[in-house]
Amino acid sequence: MEDQMDTENIEQRGTKRAAEETGTQEAPKPKKIKALDPDVVNKIAAGEIIVAPMHALKELIENAVDAGSTSIEVLVKDGGLKLLQITDNGHGIDRDDLPILCERFTTSKLKEFEDLSSIGTYGFRGEALASISHIAHLTVTTKTAGSSCAWRAHYGDGKLIPAKPGQNAAPKATAGRGGTQITVEDLFYNVPTRRRAFRSASEEYAKILDVVGRYAVHCSGVAFSCRKHGDSGVSISTPASANTVDRIRQIHGSAVANEVVEFNSEDKKFGFRSSGFATNANYHVKKTVILLFINHRAVESTAFKRAVEQTYSAFLPKGGHPFVYLDLEIEPNRVDVNVHPTKREVNFLNEDEIIDLVCTEIRSKLAEVDSSRTFLTQSLLPTVPTIQSLQDDRNEPKDGTDLTRGAIPKTPATTKKPYENNLIRTDSKVRKITAMLAPSSRDPSNPSAPETDNQTSSLLEEGLQYTTTDRQPLRIALSSIKALRANVRAEMHNTLTEMFATHTYVGLVDEQRRLAAIQSGVKLYLIDYGLTSNELFYQIGLTDFGNFGTIKLTPAPKLTDLLKIAADEERQEHSTQDSTQKEADIIFANAPDMIARTLVERREMLNEYFSMQISSEGHLLSIPLLLKGYVPALSKLPRFLLRLGPYVDWTSEEGCFRSFLRELAAFYTPEQLPVLAGDADASGSASGPAPAPAPASADPTTEPVVTDDSSSSSSELDTNAFIRARRAQIIRMLEYVLFPAVRARLVATSRLLRGVVEVADLKGLYRVFERC
Template sequence: MSHSTIKLLEPIVVNRIAAGEASLPRISCAAVIIRPSHVVKELIENAMDANSSQIDCVVKEGGIKLIQIKDNGDGIHQNDLIIACKSHTTSKLHELEDLKNMTTYGFRGEALASISHVSHVTLQSKTSDSICAYRAAYNNGQITSKAPHPCAGNKGTVVGVEDLFYNVPLKRKTLRTPREEYEQIVSVMREYAVHHHSISFTCKKLDSNTFDIKTTGKDLKGAILQLYGSFVFTSLLFIPKTTTEACCFETFVTNPSYGDAKSTKLLLFVNHRAVENRAMKKSIEKMYSQYIPQNMHPFVYISIDVSFLSQDKVIDTISTMIEEELAKWKDDTAKTTVNPQTVPIVGVVADRITIPPVKVPSCQGTLDRFLVKTPSEVTNSPKDPLATKRPLVSKRSMDIQTYCIPQRSQSQNQPSRNPGAVPFPERQPKAKRQSVQANTSPLVSSLESIQELQKDVIHVEDIDLTDLISHHNFVNIVDDSLAIVEHNKLLYTINYNVLGEEMFYQKVLNGCESFGRILLDPPVSICECLNITSGKEEEPSLVPTGNGQIESLLSKHAEMLKTCFSITVVQGHLISLPVLIRDYAPDMNKLPDFLLHFTQIAWEVEKECIDDIARELALLYTPPTWLDPFVGDPEWESKVQYILLPAMKTNFRVPKYLNQRYIQSLVSITDIQQAFS
């Protein structure tokens, strides 16, 4: 591989660069070292200029004691190490004409020189044609030894910056706490890791075994998922690469359903350089204020390619495009449906219809108001709006394979489908809650039976387990039912299937009468769906005398199912299911069993009826078992990690009977560290 030699720039080139920078509007930070994050920015830009595919950052005490940047790039030649930290020495620019075709981040030769004047710098580097690595130390831009020393090392460069601002005590006093400075370093690393998503980045503290940033070189959207989480990821709107008179740009923005209470997160890159621009940020915030609540802020990523920067034109163009996309999303949200052919998927969008609690007299707070009306009453009542607005699909065109994927085998470890298989312990006195309070409170139902069931959940809550699940940190998925999590430096295995079933049960109780709907398009024929169960071995008590019996049963209680659970049944077709968790849809393979078990509902007793339906819905929404538990299902692994487990942190009371069998302590992280040390 050819190697670019580091040379000292001619004085005329240095003066021309300085004159050109003085005449340009200042839209970003120069190579002035003000904070540790500025050191990190300059060093990772150098690493990217060296064609690196892996960049690792290690920090001690917020970068004040140590910043170490390691890359696997081209490396620095032994002879070039002697002048590497001198002012105006660079391998990226030799003549003035080279400025016309400049594509690298650095070209002035000032970054390492500036850093070496306020810290102790060490460089260790190895090129592809060198038999060993070479190491040198620098102070005030000068190498401290006669020549670099040979040492062992891999291809690439390791830059160490120690004791930042050791010779400028007044500057040190202006720095923030090590924690705040480290957070700023992580923020800078995140921005570059998103834009340069083909490069793998890591960042961690020196005394920590946990990476605060660890990317694997995925696509742009995958990098945002890794670095900013599923909430941002599932809210993204993409504006593809657009060329206008002002510029060429592409953008990822969050839709109005997302909001960050802290501040607007703007990742702005101009010609692949990270810049800060208050005018752009102010324009975006003003435009978003029409769509999101006050004191909430969006996430915006913008990459601009421009030859001549006309700031006002660029800002107006991009803001207009973003506003058009938000308005389009707002118009489309009400019409969005979920096609069962595509279920299960991550990021299901369903419209949430919030029905406020209705205060009714105690004599009316029962299921009696949902009793089937007499024929004379039916003729005087309006027809079901869904029956008139949604055309039914011909039965000839309906095939169960159109909305089911290949059937997965059920694990023997799954809890029984009979809601009574896991009995509640005897009622205990209500314990005083000491765990963290949920972010939102469950809705108060107008049905007394639901209120009683909610009280039963509170009576059997294990406060310690609730605290564990509310504050856990995800570690890994083990198989189709177990995951490893961390809490208070202890590792636990949790059965997310069993916990998920209990969580969905509580979601049904807490959201009754106010669910959003997942619309099934096309509607599911109940009889044809139940035909799937005819070839399966079922318990004798579950085999119906005919599929028409279940269809008739669901039609009889259609109004109650629709009002309480958003389960809409019209003329023998299942139209909708409830939204229990945002961006989550059940596995449609479970739908036949779900419908079949409606023969076991205790329809005559209100409380038992609600409990049975809630249990059956919980089973339907619980993640399925995989075909091969040792290989896994990437789609459902992603759902478990980014949707199911985070949902357990809010409004979920873990019952006591899940204590030892489904949540087990493994080992202390401290013990592991001591064993390895």
């Protein structure tokens, strides 16, 4: 019985395969790698380039403009899926070129790969017609100026095909006018999944109108028209003689065209020239409309859109957005046009600087016309009687007197008045929280003396002189830098980034603990600006890597002298009473020479990537300039140089760049200012760190003043004067340089959460007041 039960259990669990039986089974072989069929390859490529009818039309319009057309007509049926026809009056196509017209990578605009660096036309890769012919029925009718007749050709899968079965596939002579007519029928007929993905024909037609409208605004001297098949009227019609404003009026309406201002900017250093039109503060809609053309190609740019919206945030009410048309011309050798299959995006050098210059020009134009802002108002006329007088009039006998002449007219309600707990401060010039704090930055001998903006402005601008260098911008394509930038994006905190991008700076709260107040929405936050600025300067280092400015040091100090100063400070801080003191003294004594040799050996790399110039004799000629208008604390320079030895990973590329930029960001981070000597003595003990000896001037060209013990009172006065001057300088730099850069450039990472504290919420305060 037990044997029977054991047998049943084994059958339930399954039997184990014998060793010899297991060995006879062959392991699965890897699948054979084969080249795809050319037809499959072409259809895959076509699906990347022609995603929707609007993309096919964009390619055809660009080819028509490249052909020198002055008139372009577009005919659409079923949103472009059934019929998409474009007719132009350009120079046409030669009959001999028709057989290879729809083959891949056939073009008249590009011969060598190096030609991409100087491309000045819309199309250049020769893929548009080839891609369309693989997913639609394509017909081309063209006539050149020297031809006696027009030629019509039909294409399928990139090759000539007969119009009807059994006929010859060669182009046929036909009647036609000068130029080219391209007819695309049954788009995506052989890609049913893609065809079923489109929602409706009207939605696709709206996208087609958007594409035609963009080029109709930009292409001056070219007439555009677009209509549905079977309709007598046209949806878009712009004459060739219309100027840009008239074209904007035709496409986007008079409400936009009547409120646009023209702007222009140019900078030979960055090799660009821009012009365009932007709406003033009288116009705003719920969605930003940006027509961006880079080297006459319609593209999209998230960075530019974000910068424009931040620029207009100071001029438009909350929820309002502008209309901007920008024609940006950049030197072709600075633009990489071959980065997107549909050419929707391009890369170009100095993107952040160019966007900043364009937005600065827009901001200045908006400020000039800001006085023209119009408002609908209703005044209370002195002849209108009060409510009490109207009540008295009602009680009087009606003897034929007209009582309606004094009645208050009823006005229709416009918008609901917002509750006070939903209001936010939108003007950064109104009273700030710093007006309620003690005036510690003023002269203690004259507390009533006001601190004027002119004084602090002069402190900020004192000694700052900028010159333009002839150094050509570098295009950095190092995988290590790309990886570091990707790490920052991966750690991005969306809510925190949005808060910093839309904040309003309130003021400095505590320079010893490095706290500042900002407002975002209806909430007030305390920000650790030391932690925030450290992350900002690290990201600036990654963004501008290899293209930093320079701060020249005259006369150039020796590296060893600066390193010895830092080593002595470190030795005093780490002094001990045990036996390790001698070993520490030896290390600190040898460290300056070792670190100086390391930096001199790597001076070429430091100059190329970090703009840190070191002479072969070991003199520090310049340090990097990360942010224009911001002056780092040069008293931190010795320790910065000392930390480049043990804290920088010189063995790996990515580790070297990351650790060096971290140390550079720490050097640029605003320092914690000590308390004034008089304040510390008066209180008996200082609440903050003891005041450290400060240099006589922030200017590196001056030498420090050496004083003895007999002049301690004058040295104390000099220290206090320096601290006051530096505090005033930091106040100005925080408001006008650092936090504007935070708003425009910072990608807030999760590590910044510990440096942000919410201290007030207007809605919460209203609840407290209601309970009181």
